[in-house]
Amino acid sequence: MYLDPDKRVDLATAASHVRDASLVALGGALTSRLPMALVRELIRQGRRDLHVVGSAHGMDVDLLVAAGAVAVCEESYVGFEQDLGLAPAYRRAAEGGTITVKESCCVTILTQLRAAEMGLPFLPVRGIKGTDMRRLHPEYAEITCPFTGELLVAVPPLIPDFALIHAPLGDQFGNLFLEQPYVLDERFAGASRSVIATVDQIVPTDTLAERGVTIPGYFVQAVVEVPFGAHPASSYPNYAYDRQHMSRYVTAASTPDSAEAYLAEWVHLPGGEDDYRAKLGPEPLARLTSWSQSVDQWKGLFV
Amino acid sequence: MYLDPDKRVDLATAASHVRDASLVALGGALTSRLPMALVRELIRQGRRDLHVVGSAHGMDVDLLVAAGAVAVCEESYVGFEQDLGLAPAYRRAAEGGTITVKESCCVTILTQLRAAEMGLPFLPVRGIKGTDMRRLHPEYAEITCPFTGELLVAVPPLIPDFALIHAPLGDQFGNLFLEQPYVLDERFAGASRSVIATVDQIVPTDTLAERGVTIPGYFVQAVVEVPFGAHPASSYPNYAYDRQHMSRYVTAASTPDSAEAYLAEWVHLPGGEDDYRAKLGPEPLARLTSWSQSVDQWKGLFV
Amino acid sequence: MSGYTFDEWFVVRLAHTITDREVVFHGFASPCAQVAMHVAKRSHAPDMMLIEGAMYAINPTPAFIPPTSNDNSLKQGAAYSMRFEEFFDAAIRGDVDRMFVSGGQIDVYGNTNVTAVGPLERPKVKLGGGGGGCNISATIRQLTLWTTRHRSGRTVVAECDFITDLGHRTPAGTRAELGYTGGGPQWLVSELGVFDYDADGRMRLRETWPDVSIEQVRAATGFEFAIAGDVHSVAAPTEAEVALVRAIDSLEVRRGEFDSRELEREFEFTTTPAR
């Protein structure tokens, strides 16, 4: 439990808590609330051998893999859905054997996080038996129900060293407001040793409490105000996801050389996130915040 | 899952779903959001042999016991705290052996409800081993963790036939808005075969959604609008608990005869809840809704 | 409205695998299933409970379908969104009636592979992964499978290289032997035909598209399949249904699932419009 009354730090300090080979849970999912500013900063700091876990992810994992920061990937999905397709760097690394794929499934990850939250040494799951998931997870075991005799799979607790979570709003205590879907972020907070959070905006606690605290500050070790810290993912109610930028990334990531060029152009910037936002430009960013003006405006972001 | 677009019924119909010997979870706790209108209606309908489960409860359980409606009690606590003391009818029945006490503890009940929600045949718990709780629960078993060798207690799923829940607001689909603490009400909703709900007020779905849906309507089989349906428990933000009435009840319940007289006077009313509210009188009820006017007003309710 | 395209018909056929008063879920990256659910909800299944994919929103009425599954536009109009764990708990305890499942490979028993083609250690193609499908395919009451890539010859195969989601039986045994309560795949809707499953859990041709021959289906399928005694043509969509597809999916996100060849398949309404 983190009881300091002020957790505000800068992004470099926040990211520096994460060490090489840390077990890192990534908040959000797919195109929503990905902790992209932290991902970019970890790459800037040259972090290696990360073991990443989570549900269905996309550019956060792919960018870390492209930068050579990942050793083990235990997400349930990494990709860009039907729209932009397979995750190029992740696919290349998995096929080339340069990362270890320990793909998992949502209920299994959820159950392992629940075991961590409850301080239990195992929990049972169904639904793996008979599939090939067990081939990826020799660490699971079997357990027999003492009441029914049913054979179930036992999974150990999953205790991430760090959960990296982006929220639209937070306060100095690290209290975070999220919009639905929370995905696994609440469970990550309860199961992890530490939450490192970025927020688009830090507001007074009273203001935050009116909106509702989704993740309480006592789980949070450090909080950083990073406007557009989830870009190009969305951070509603502040901004929609930037489909054009993601598409640009997916194209770039399709070869090692162009992926390297993307990293040089968009990540390894001397001024970090300030430079990143400057490079994106205020008008394109303002456009992403315009989603609530009308249905046509919103829809227009995705054409 | 209950998918009917209109679950509104009258109180008698709602209570009639509950059968003799049903396993019934009681929502709320202590002096907050007890489903008192449903409790009174079950007594009016002469329900017997109920098996009640829940966390820390008070007048709801005691009144059911006083009326002879309970066979088994599996709450973690039944009483009126330091203020009004032990639960008179419950104590008398437990000491006289006319009810079976299967007292439980909060984490155990929570874990059993989680097993039901997850459709699992067992879940492990710690913290019972070494206490005398096992003497009350021969149905538990032992289980050894396949990873650590630790011996844990295995508990079976707890699937109430009915969860009786009172909420300040609901809509016709059975969506319910609750204020914190939700206690076990969310878990009861997920674990039970059916939720029977009373609400102080039914409002349009849009209005409810703005306040926030705590328990979704698909768990709810029947919803009844019963103003002051939790009285003498509280139903914030609508009304505080009626300490004077509870005190009056505790005094009455101290002997079988005076408990009988209380039931005759306050429960067995020909007009049911309408008569109950009329008997209480509009001014005393209005006083309970005045808590938000000032700290002194609020505090004055408890002198 | 003079005619319609194959993607529209396909979505309508998928919608008809839903019956009213079912609790239905689609995963992410599934625009055809997603649009089909909204079509069903607004036509023949008004009292179904529609769980909107990666938003876990209940019965939303989105103004459009965006190209990603977890955009906030997809929860508009929903009074409630489930928590992640609330949905998955409902699915594993058996309270969800139907899920839509696809896969890079689909075998004769309806097992699907969304993990990797080729050897696991050095896959030929690393697919995206199964998301939440694996565990819950064991307990959800019925599954509708679909694929838009049957014609490739690489999708509907004798054996999956990796079983991510459960069909009717795997090398480890049948669903009954594994102790699973879910009924498994009920339908496979592909761009070459509509299949159900026989008592042994094997895929069987049940409905045909008018512009696809049974020989073409056989040529594209990695195993022998039976043909149902009552095999018949897929029922044509109504104008109202096609209009619904177009209204719900005005960005035509569904079309991203199809090869251009399939998108060129066009059909005429054969009956005089009722109006």
Added chain:
Amino acid sequence: MSGYTFDEWFVVRLAHTITDREVVFHGFASPCAQVAMHVAKRSHAPDMMLIEGAMYAINPTPAFIPPTSNDNSLKQGAAYSMRFEEFFDAAIRGDVDRMFVSGGQIDVYGNTNVTAVGPLERPKVKLGGGGGGCNISATIRQLTLWTTRHRSGRTVVAECDFITDLGHRTPAGTRAELGYTGGGPQWLVSELGVFDYDADGRMRLRETWPDVSIEQVRAATGFEFAIAGDVHSVAAPTEAEVALVRAIDSLEVRRGEFDSRELEREFEFTTTPAR
């Protein structure tokens, strides 16, 4: 402010079992512990995390303490209230540092009975029950026990008729043997004395109230207890602390825990007020 009553001192002594930066919880029906936590938070332990009993509210600043533990007045000023399961998960995984526990019976090892006095099947007195104490007494880091009924002779007993909450050892073994990570009872504050626990987990007199003799403590206790080498008087409360008790608990709910005899115990401030 010329003096103070025993209930005020008792609450202040309970407050001093809390050290700063602890995560601290009281159960329901525990006004002395509840008031003590608010006193600690507003005096020597400003950075403790106060979990408000049956509200699970974090660091609330209630204007008064009501006679029940789950009135909304107790969450005023809290930005966040834990869900029920969130608190209990924190407690069972070891993230809660201290809990206040009482009991109708308390034995030499600090086991407590809040279930039933007498034989379980036909109890002499059916107590209210343990609420959530049982499971979490195994894993919370430290426990502060308290009782206001030591003098009765029926409360601090050699053996509990029923063990609801765990002390340092039960007939089934020590905490280490049972595999429990919580440290067990650290303090027992009674109206007759303040006790800690020796290396064997046995209760030991550590502090005395000035108006209670050791003989009186012995007479009321159901077993022989050791006396710590550094036994000393309970430190007197400061005027500020007593003022805090009165301000926080203006309804004097705490006094409901005491026999009238204890409420008559009065004390004078012995030092000249600093102000």
